[in-house]
Amino acid sequence: MSYLVPAEFVTKMVDAGESKIFMATRDVLIRAFMAGAILALAAVFAVTISVQTGYPIVGAILFPVGFCMLYLLGFDLLTGVFVLTPLALIDRRPGVTIGGVLKNWGLVFLGNFCGALTVAVLMAITFTYGFSIEPGEVGQKIANIGESRTVGYKQYGAAGMLTVFIGGVLCNWMVSLGVVGAMISTTVSGKVIAMWMPIMLFFAMGFEHSVVNMFLFPSGLIMGGGFSITDYLIWNELPVVLGNLIGGLSLTGLTLYTTHIRTAPKRPNYAAKAL
Template structure:
């Protein structure tokens, strides 16, 4: 599997964040657009499989195919750059500023949304035969997902918002773990295996992913879901983006950086005790 140990792949994380911070606007948007589109296709595929088989686990098992594909092609998701790019700032890489970090996040958000929306329109055409008929069974399911995960949260008020936020935190804890896990290996098979596991967990558990939602919710609106654009923004997308940022940066980026990128000095070990020497004598010598 060509495994890299944690200090090695944490250095790769920081290097990747630095590269993304200085990437041109054109390349950043293109890569983000393609990432949003491919992940949206993966989500459409997973929902289709779930509806046709009646087994959500089967859909979750197959959903990571889209994530692995976009990562291997070098495209960028907002959830990934939330974790990687700030590390270059924290590590004080020359030229990396808060402005460059925010610029990267903004461009990736726009690109991801445009890519996901493109696929949402295409799939809505397929599910309705060019909007000439009611959505098929898969289209109806997507509409119900959008309704349940906007209005459904709103019905619980503050408790619903808290639940949404926590689901978003847990989501990017897993998704960013998948991004980082791919850096543990230099082989394609190793990268795919490492990415597959945490992505499977996030999708099956129903955690909230801001880019997947960029496909599901606009698509749901086009397919007759009973919720509004404002419901989508206030009761899903905006809190999900914030939760994804907290989850990826706090539980993946900063923790790995703190313990493997900037490892604390090891504690002094006591001197080895000689055979037959009293334990107290050994401690005294060690202290001296």
């Protein structure tokens, strides 16, 4: 059958987390770099479609193409390893340590950021003909996104910080379901359908994804957005990373692991015992 039952795909989640922790540093960085770059291109694609059509929902519907590409190719996002690697630690897999989990997170963060930043520079060159003209409508839209999602939160103080954090929690609740969706089916079409739905939802709702933001905000800064690097780090990237971690691990990873691997004792079958 092409569908795996929950106990099977949750076991695959733990196995995947274990394999990522023991992966060679070179391979972690390459896979993370490519994941960040592909997701960044998908973000450009979605913004472009939104601007061209005037309907942001169309961009949201099409954005998951990048996510599906990178996961089918075996590349890694920070939002995904936040969910998978801790499960190997919780499951007490041999040789898995907190240090190994944290090292994996750090390497994936670095790789994702470098990939997203590379695309930000390349697209800025494309939008401005090598910085010889002002960016067009799409470039201006990206700059405006960066401004609204940094100083836009900053003006509300603690309430703004809470809002961006919750946006990160909700985002990786959905994105991590996309990661799990890739493990539910053994066919490419089944994987794509299962991944597409939650990814489309997060993008349409405007939730905060740390890796997408690694492209949007540096790109916005390059193209003249009205915010600073400090604004980006304090009022978006850092709280979003924390929100992504808590949302994905608590609302997806731990819930699935707890109820499908470490299940509660089942009700005794008294009728069978009586026979």
